Amino acid sequence: MSSIVAAKDLVKKFNGFTAVDGISFEIKEGECFGFLGPNGAGKTTTIRMIHCVSPKNSGELRVAGLDAGVDNRDIKRLLGVIPQELNLDEDLTTYENLVLYAGFFDIPRPEARERIMELLEFVELKAKMKNRITQLSTGMKRRLQIARALVNQPKLIIADEPTTGLDPQARHLIWQRLRELKKRGTTMVLTTQYMEEAEQLCDEIVIMHQGKIIRQGAPDQLIREEFGAEMIEVKDAKERVFRRPATLEDVFLKLTGRHLIE
Ligand SMILES: Nc1ncnc2c1ncn2[C@@H]1O[C@H](COP(=O)(O)OP(=O)(O)O)[C@@H](O)[C@H]1O
Numbered sequence: 001m002s003s004i005v006a007a008k009d010l011v012k013k014f015n016g017f018t019a020v021d022g023i024s025f026e027i028k029e030g031e032c033f034g035f036l037g038p039n040g041a042g043k044t045t046t047i048r049m050i051h052c053v054s055p056k057n058s059g060e061l062r063v064a065g066l067d068a069g070v071d072n073r074d075i076k077r078l079l080g081v082i083p084q085e086l087n088l089d090e091d092l093t094t095y096e097n098l099v100l101y102a103g104f105f106d107i108p109r110p111e112a113r114e115r116i117m118e119l120l121e122f123v124e125l126k127a128k129m130k131n132r133i134t135q136l137s138t139g140m141k142r143r144l145q146i147a148r149a150l151v152n153q154p155k156l157i158i159a160d161e162p163t164t165g166l167d168p169q170a171r172h173l174i175w176q177r178l179r180e181l182k183k184r185g186t187t188m189v190l191t192t193q194y195m196e197e198a199e200q201l202c203d204e205i206v207i208m209h210q211g212k213i214i215r216q217g218a219p220d221q222l223i224r225e226e227f228g229a230e231m232i233e234v235k236d237a238k239e240r241v242f243r244r245p246a247t248l249e250d251v252f253l254k255l256t257g258r259h260l261i262e
Pocket residue numbers: 014019037038039040041042043044045046
């Protein structure tokens with residue numbers, strides 16, 4: 001498998017503060033690659049360098065064989081981004097938001113219309129196509145952002161904390177859609193604070209902490225490396241001890257001494 005993103009000793013500083021501290025990683029075509037870490041770990045900063053909205057200070061970063069920082073326009077056309085913040089046009093309807101976006105990519109109108117209808121179906125928003133953004137729930141807005149990221153048929157989808165702040169039901173709907181994309185062979189980069197999300201979706205993950213990658217591997221591999229096949233002892237709310245298999249959350253706690261979501 002060839003790599004779609006390759007980073008070597010990547011550094012990003014903000015006025016002397018090092019947000020991304022010399023990280024190296026390789027994302028292969030067809031895989032779902034996860035950046036895990038607590039708030040402030042440097043996940044979004046890394047993602048923003050990949051889609052060329054924030055220039056690196058040093059290191060190498062190649063996306064689809066192109067040089068990030070040089071071939072920015074070409075790289076942007078190849079990517080579909082679901083940003084952490086909700087940034088839809090509130091004055092427009094669901095449908096209009098997608099039409100506007102298709103316009104940026106010079107997709108001919110009839111083709112754009114057809115693709116948009118398919119995407120609205122895919123994210124289960126056809127019934128809301130004529131509604132204004134202000135009338136959508138947060139989960140719906142997220143799903144619309146997924147549709148928008150797919151408008152230009154990207155080679156790589158980047159989702160920055162796509163389920164943070166959603167209720168469990170809305171979260172599961174998003175997971176379902178992302179899993180479907182994965183089934184279709186879409187290459188995905190995902191950042192998350194939720195271990196369960198990473199275990200469900202990611203083939204390969206890196207754990208970030210204070211701008212550094214402290215561990216990389218497949219979820220089950222990381223668990224095996226830290227805990228072997230052993231059960232771990234934990235206490236329930238009533239201080240009763242019981243044993244269960246270790247999870248990715250346990251790995252994170254062991255490595256950083258912190259809970260992911262604080
Ligand atoms: N534009 C910026 N200016 C100054 N500091 C920033 C900026 N963006 C991010 N940071 C800092 O960089 C660190 C990493 O942030 P971020 O990449 O957003 O983390 P994460 O996405 O993992 O929560 C944080 O300490 C954050 O405050």
